[in-house]
Amino acid sequence: MSNLEQDRSAPRRDRDRDRDRDVDPPRALADYDLVCLSHLRWDFVYQRPQHLLSRCARARRVFFVEEPVRGDSVPRLECSRRDCGVTVVVPHLPGDLDDDETEMLLRCLVDDLLADQRLTHYVLWYYTPMALGFTGHLAPLATVYDCMDELSAFWGAPRALCERERDLLRTADLVFTGGRSLYEAKRALRPGAHLFPSSIDVPHFRRARARQSEPPDQAALGRPRLGYFGVIDERIDLDLLAAAADLRPDFTFVMVGPVAKIDPAALPCRPNIHYLGQKPYAELPAYIAGWDVALMPFARNESTRFISPTKTPEYLASGRPVVATSIRDVVDPYGREGLVAIADTPADFVAAALRALQPSRRAEWLQQVDAFLARGSWDRTWAQMESLIGAAVRANRAAGSPRIDPCSTT
Template sequence: MNIMFASHTYMGSPFVVGSHHLAREMDKLGHSVIHVSTPLSPFHLLKYSKDRDIQERFKIWRGKRPDVHPSVLNSIPMTMLPWEIAGPLYKRTKKNYMLPSLKKAMRQKNMDSVDLLLIDQPRFVGLEELIKPKVTIYRPTDIYSKMTGDGSIAAAEQTLLSRVQGLVSTSGPVLSELLPYNPDIPTLLLENGVEYDHFSKPAAEPEELRDIPGPRAIYVGAIDERLDLKALHLLAERMPELSIVIIGPVHEGAKSYFAGLSNVYLLGAKNYQTVPAYLQHCDIALLPLSNHAANAGRSPMKLYEYAAAGLPVVVTETPELLRRREPFLYFYRQAGDFPEQVRATLEQHSDKETVRQLAKRHAWDSKVESLLDFAQNL
């Protein structure tokens, strides 16, 4: 098939998201795949000198950066208006002035038409009418309207769900949030998966870890308002014998917040290819979630990535994660309970191979099979 993803995150970003994995697996199966992410606009040039992410996106637009997966076309198009301007206009007029032309990308892949369009980014509303694919599926990965506080996103999602042929949700709360827009639409609940072989294949201990004493607890991901920094700080205070390794882009606020704690190691962002080595040489993984609205509908890929590396995970209770009943997840409710749950989980000495096998059934190839079966039935 000719398949197009309309995603929120470009391939090659510091964050590897579900659409990247799905695109790669579909390409492996012989499908022709274009991965399009949120467009650039002339307004982005105002931030160009200070924003590394925007600089990288312009490189991809100019064709100056090789594709992550050579046979998947990684497209960042150019448009006139960013969503910050186009969104409010869309809410009033139902016309999306952010929509880019994708004719050039389709010519590059010799696509005369699109069989399957998967929209992860609601800002692409209207693309389904522009491209006219045989089947369009909306695949939200978060409760975007609550996460952003942007009313124009809710308007975009309402329109999308009146036009698309299917809704694929990565979590129960996301499905519950959106289904009222179109209660009769065919749905599939398909949680995010894991690149199992990548995370389970044994890797040498990174030199950076060698001087960090054990036991080691690790968090990998964004350091933003969705992460409970207070819980991590409390853990470091109450368990000074535990080394807490944090991998992800570090801002000055985080550095100052943990400045007085000698057992917290902020290692910065790491290439996706090297992350398994860091995980495999730690003892336990952490996912302390804040009370931010975005966390209610999250389907964190890192849970299964942690598990594929053999790590039990201490995580904040959410209805979605409790629903999954994964044996390698150890829950706590309040920040004050976090250190005790970490201590108890460490004392259990979970068998790493058992944990890995629990993650294996969530490999991306099985997720793709379920998704394509759903699309074929539409």
């Protein structure tokens, strides 16, 4: 804490000079900046936040504030700008703090961020309601809650999460939801919520339809190959994966992605199951190009009740037939429209994969896929969100909403 106080006591003219040299005034870039509070790491997996906020950063400054890293003796912020224009902000805190001390220090660090970057006209964008504990004193131009998961259903969810989410649903100017099931659940608490399901970066994943060099760690694996990319956590039905591998030892199952929140020792170990680890977003099409079928072997439990997997349209854009378990937001619309095969038992899952390997309807199926994917894109989704945010900012300004000068908070 003393370091933060010492930093604030530095000569004002020196700090102003540094800011003038390093940071463009926010008004020169856009009418507002955006500060995102997230429970996710920017560099973990490339998904909804990255798609949306990288587009937001084309027109304004965007600061992506991650959950703190524990262990540093001196509280500090580590800021790094990504090629897409987003500045990733990582708080570093001592490891021996209780919840109240953590939120007090995070509040100070966020205040410093706003002051140092001259963030006086900004929108707050939440992915985690828990951030209300250290940002509730701020007065942004508008507040957005982009609800992409039912976080309370995840393992290890904080006890205060549900109460804080209710507060955020009640007070946010805008609530966006990432899938229809989630939308229907949140609409009961926030009737004005907006549904923005997962979109698709079609040109990126369409590259998987072309012939290309195989990644070295996949090239020698046998065929047919059935692949999955994404986080491997409590949402994956490991028993289904193991049983399917046992039923078809001639199939090769490729699992691409990081293991999170589960013991790696719990992963089924079979000669025909291969865990290749996390891969950069840019390399995913090269891996998918070497698969014969794409898989979504999700468990049917509380943690998957409201998910709307972004990988569904990404698999389809890649031109790979898809077999998935009966996740509600996959069954409707993808299963209903005949774009994805739905199966829950190991025998049915394997049978669906066998049918997917048959090329009889491939050309017709690809036409259906491309027609479906043409309905939306991340560019279109962000344009609609940006329009709503602009309207909320204008409405709040017209109403004369009071503001707090971040430089004056303590």
